[in-house]
Amino acid sequence: MPHQLTNPMIEEVSGLFIALSERSRLKVLRTLLDAKGPLSQGAVAKASGLKQANASKHLAYLVRAGLASREPEGNTVYFTLVMPLVGDICNLVCGHVSERARTTYKSLR
Amino acid sequence: MPHQLTNPMIEEVSGLFIALSERSRLKVLRTLLDAKGPLSQGAVAKASGLKQANASKHLAYLVRAGLASREPEGNTVYFTLVMPLVGDICNLVCGHVSERARTTYKSLR
DNA sequence: CTACTCCATAACTCAATACTCATTCAGAAT
DNA sequence: ATTCTGAATGAGTATTGAGTTATGGAGTAG
Numbered sequence: 001m002p003h004q005l006t007n008p009m010i011e012e013v014s015g016l017f018i019a020l021s022e023r024s025r026l027k028v029l030r031t032l033l034d035a036k037g038p039l040s041q042g043a044v045a046k047a048s049g050l051k052q053a054n055a056s057k058h059l060a061y062l063v064r065a066g067l068a069s070r071e072p073e074g075n076t077v078y079f080t081l082v083m084p085l086v087g088d089i090c091n092l093v094c095g096h097v098s099e100r101a102r103t104t105y106k107s108l109r
Numbered sequence: 110m111p112h113q114l115t116n117p118m119i120e121e122v123s124g125l126f127i128a129l130s131e132r133s134r135l136k137v138l139r140t141l142l143d144a145k146g147p148l149s150q151g152a153v154a155k156a157s158g159l160k161q162a163n164a165s166k167h168l169a170y171l172v173r174a175g176l177a178s179r180e181p182e183g184n185t186v187y188f189t190l191v192m193p194l195v196g197d198i199c200n201l202v203c204g205h206v207s208e209r210a211r212t213t214y215k216s217l218r
Numbered sequence: 219c220t221a222c223t224c225c226a227t228a229a230c231t232c233a234a235t236a237c238t239c240a241t242t243c244a245g246a247a248t
Numbered sequence: 249a250t251t252c253t254g255a256a257t258g259a260g261t262a263t264t265g266a267g268t269t270a271t272g273g274a275g276t277a278g
Contacts (some may be wrong), residue, residue: 005139005199010132013199017130023123024236031116041255054237056256075245076254085205090114090122092201096194097121102128133266144235150225163267165226184275 019065020089024050025058029086032068038078128174129198133159134167138195141177147187 005013019025027048032039039047042103045055059079062068067086081087114122128134136157141148148156154164168188171177176195178185190196 005135005142005203009203009206010135010139012260013202014130014132014135016206017126021123021126021130022120022236026114026119026123030119032172035112037210042253051238052255053239053257056238056254060256072244072255077256083202085173092194092197093122093125094114094118097118097125131222131266151223160268161225162227162269166266181225185249186225 002037015065016067019062020086022058022067024048024054024064025105028055028058028062029081029090033086038071038080040076040078042076044079066068067081124174125176128171128176131167133163134171137164137167137171138176138190140186141190142195142199147180147189149187150184151185153188186190187203 004056020029027050028044031044031047035043035047041055042052044050044059045052048055050058059068059070063070063079067082069080069082071080129138136159137153140153140156144152150164150168153168154161157164157175161165168177168179172179172188174217176191178189178191180189189201
């Protein structure tokens with residue numbers, strides 16, 4: 001049974017997609033997705049090629065959006081992806097994108 | 110098997126999510142989703158509460174993004190959703206959102 | 219031809235936000 | 249106490265994009 005896209009839902013859905021629509025944030029997500037465990041902010045910044053302040057903001061953003069969790073430990077702060085949705089969406093969308101790429105490629109031959 | 114979020118893919122994925130992250134565009138999508146057939150631009154604008162010029166831009170945007178198709182017919186232009194992805198994503202995300210709403214609600218009692 | 223409808227586009231305004239730099243703060247180590 | 253490291257935050261800048269208004273074009277009806 002398909003879900004209905006009600007007006008109040010549009011707010012939330014929009015928020016979620018905004019969180020997922022930014023290149024830098026996607027890099028952070030990929031980093032967290034690859035590392036299956038928690039990563040410190042520094043590690044995320046380094047792996048995704050962002051500066052410290054920027055990574056900090058994007059990570060905070062993801063936490064606010066409910067996509068990541070934050071756990072301080074001593075001096076450093078560890079972030080983990082809140083899995084179910086992100087993985088599913090990535091699979092779905094990446095599948096679609098590569099599918100489309102394949103089709104486009106074929107149609108150009 | 111999970112798909113890999115490669116660097117070039119990030120461009121595309123980002124573009125797709127940007128297309129899906131705007132309230133007005135989501136309203137247009139919902140309108141097209143509800144009407145299972147093609148809709149004229151005017152009909153879309155009216156049903157989604159957007160002004161003509163604005164609806165025109167968003168529809169053009171969706172076509173560019175590969176989410177809708179455009180078919181002129183005489184004087185008017187009909188738009189249709191390119192289904193598979195949009196429906197799937199909506200189901201996935203709407204399901205997640207309503208799930209989270211339910212959880213939040215419960216945790217507040 | 220004229221008038222009307224439907225759509226696209228340009229110019230503009232305005233708000234949002236990504237990025238950087240600099241600073242501050244907290245915990246750890248010496 | 250001082251120093252060092254990891255992280256958060258504020259100010260400032262630049263960019264992006266949504267929305268509106270107004271105009272032009274293409275098709276249709278009268």
